Amino acid sequence: MKPYHSAKAWAVAAVFLFATAAFAQQDFSKVEIKVTKVSGNIYMLEGAGGNIAASVGEDGIVIVDDQFAPLAEKIQAALKVITDKPVRFIINTHYHGDHTGGNEPFSNAGSTVIAQENVRKRLESGGTAGNGGSIKMENKPASRASLPIITFENDVTVHLNGEDIRALHFPAGHTDGDAVIFFPKNNVVHMGDDFVRYGFPFIDVAAGGSVQGMISAMEKAIAMLPPDVKVIPGHGALSNLDDVRAFVTMLKETSAVVQKAIDRRQTLEQMKQAKILAPWEKFSGSFVNTDAFIETLYNSLTGQKGKFVKHN
Ligand SMILES: [Zn+2]
Numbered sequence: 001m002k003p004y005h006s007a008k009a010w011a012v013a014a015v016f017l018f019a020t021a022a023f024a025q026q027d028f029s030k031v032e033i034k035v036t037k038v039s040g041n042i043y044m045l046e047g048a049g050g051n052i053a054a055s056v057g058e059d060g061i062v063i064v065d066d067q068f069a070p071l072a073e074k075i076q077a078a079l080k081v082i083t084d085k086p087v088r089f090i091i092n093t094h095y096h097g098d099h100t101g102g103n104e105p106f107s108n109a110g111s112t113v114i115a116q117e118n119v120r121k122r123l124e125s126g127g128t129a130g131n132g133g134s135i136k137m138e139n140k141p142a143s144r145a146s147l148p149i150i151t152f153e154n155d156v157t158v159h160l161n162g163e164d165i166r167a168l169h170f171p172a173g174h175t176d177g178d179a180v181i182f183f184p185k186n187n188v189v190h191m192g193d194d195f196v197r198y199g200f201p202f203i204d205v206a207a208g209g210s211v212q213g214m215i216s217a218m219e220k221a222i223a224m225l226p227p228d229v230k231v232i233p234g235h236g237a238l239s240n241l242d243d244v245r246a247f248v249t250m251l252k253e254t255s256a257v258v259q260k261a262i263d264r265r266q267t268l269e270q271m272k273q274a275k276i277l278a279p280w281e282k283f284s285g286s287f288v289n290t291d292a293f294i295e296t297l298y299n300s301l302t303g304q305k306g307k308f309v310k311h312n
Contacts, residue, residue: 197236
């Protein structure tokens with residue numbers, strides 16, 4: 001079991017908490033980009049916001065996600081240490097601002113952004129992300145330069161650096177536009193926020209996410225992957241499939257407990273008061289604490305998704 005309560009995990013959660021609502025006010029000047037070689041020609045970049053995967057090779061660079069706009073120069077500088085070649089493509093795992101914030105500066109520098117079509121729709125309209133309860137985060141409509149130029153419904157493959165880099169859509173997990181990115185030659189996968197290491201996950205039920213979808217996405221992905229694949233989570237440390245399995249087990253067990261309470265006609269308030277998720281307290285974080293996760297599960301399982309109120 002990895003330390004979910006490490007200072008780093010909290011920092012990641014705290015950064016994410018402010019990611020969409022108030023990142024403009026956040027101070028990124030102290031953020032350093034840490035580069036880790038994952039395998040072969042795949043690197044993982046950590047700074048603030050979601051983890052970045054980078055395929056670096058003779059054809060150029062493909063990155064998965066791009067954190068926040070003010071970090072784009074630092075990300076470019078970190079990549080320059082590995083190669084002089086340009087970032088040709090960016091694949092967004094989903095629409096949240098801590099994964100797509102760099103789209104505009106990277107696009108302006110000549111990169112092409114690729115994403116599932118719901119990512120483009122939600123970036124374009126803006127709206128309120130949330131768990132259908134106490135967590136709500138405002139997203140302003142994104143600028144034209146931030147929008148993915150190439151979209152796909154189910155999957156897309158980028159043939160670069162001698163690898164068939166494949167993005168596959170998994171509907172209704174963390175959001176309704178999640179893609180998992182496979183690097184088959186290097187035996188690496190980027191899970192987006194369908195798998196995170198900061199404790200109970202944020203599930204954007206207002207944007208079509210659900211715990212059932214997250215479980216099914218991760219079970220399908222596990223079935224497609226070799227046992228020794230290196231797993232880049234949406235947030236947190238480099239992982240393996242056992243870590244993903246432990247995460248799925250937690251999602252299934254906690255969902256079953258909340259479903260039982262729903263079947264007994266307990267109200268959301270009663271579930272919180274009865275502390276029905278007490279055995280999973282170690283997953284409680286500063287961003288998604290136990291009560292917020294009970295809300296998430298309750299809203300997912302009863303289909304009370306709240307509204308993704310669009311800006312116009
Ligand atoms: Zn997210």
